Amino acid sequence: MHTLYWKPMSGSLAPMALLEETGLPFDLQKVDAAAGEDKSEAYMRDVHPLGLVPALRIPDGRVMIESAAMTIYLADLAPAAGLAPAATDADRALYLQWMVYGAATLYPTYIRIYHPDYHRVREGDDEAVKALAVKALDVAWAPIESALADGRSFLLGDRCTAADIYIAMMALWHPGRGAFGKACPNVNRLREAVWARPACAKALGMHAP
Template identity: 30%
Template sequence: MKLYYTPGACSLSPHIALLEAGLPYDLVKVDLRAKKLENGDDFLKVNPKGQVPVLVLDSGELITEGPVIVQRIADQAKDKHLAPERDSTERYKLLEWLNFITTELHKNLGPLFSPVLADDAKAFFKDRAMGKFKYLENQLGGHDYLMGSQFTVADGYLFTMLMWATDRLGFDLSGLPNLVAYKARVAARPKVKEAMTKEGLLKAA
């Protein structure tokens, strides 16, 4: 498999999933602003959406949406329990979390990176995102991970959004102790550290 990624972008989520799954893969770095690959090729020829992540399967099939990509990865490594069994009640709970993260967090945090968005508009999106983080604070009470005691692909996605919020966008989550502890718990996982090191987000030990 091949993962097209940009360091620290939402492609960090499937990168974590691939490492947690123990699946072989190649990394291809993308300059999202220029829409170019490292070798100068046009990224839009790979993904006309112009976005990462893109996962290319060994069959040559392309998958381009993060929540779908991570489920495909999980289903190729069922022994790692990164997603519940298909059609199970728990699988639909995972889908609920993935949809919450992509629509309520990802799409509210994304505009905050815009250099042309007005400050009052940024304040609106930040306030909305904080409301979602407060919801998560309550949901994580007494749980190690979103689905309970088992790490799943939803946790890799939420962790990526928390990295955006705290490390890049200046969110103060200190008043949300469950969420702060959760972020630290996920960050301490060896495969999460490996993904971040490979993307240049952490210095190699």
């Protein structure tokens, strides 16, 4: 049994969608961040040492952190679900590229928008930090928009992978959803295709406000 520690509209959405897609047995533990549960001594001792969400307790009792790692792990754990190219598959290289791109390029940029205080040097810096991050997002989404320019629904063509689910999660986070959809119609098409999948839609329903 896997246990996912989660909170709404966070990086826990992709791992939750993978658990739904793969059919692996799992339990959900909602973390009450508003009440400070994620920063409690017990949570930081037993679940996530930095007091962040998500975390995934794997069947042997150990805990994984980092949403991208969880997403890759779960997709590989259930090959029959078809959400991860095999190591010998030529598509594996680009699959891993887009997973890491999401984690290393897109995710940190969104953190600067929603947690500008993490990057604050002086009082009053928050709006400047957010404005620069929004500009950086325009640049960061461009390679994905270009990769989908041939009309494909997913990054590797007609097959949906865990990378698409991970990227589609972050496509939900843009502060200007309407403008983003117009500026990145190809990414918007990927987003719609992912969240139309029944298992993914079920996970999104748990997260939607």
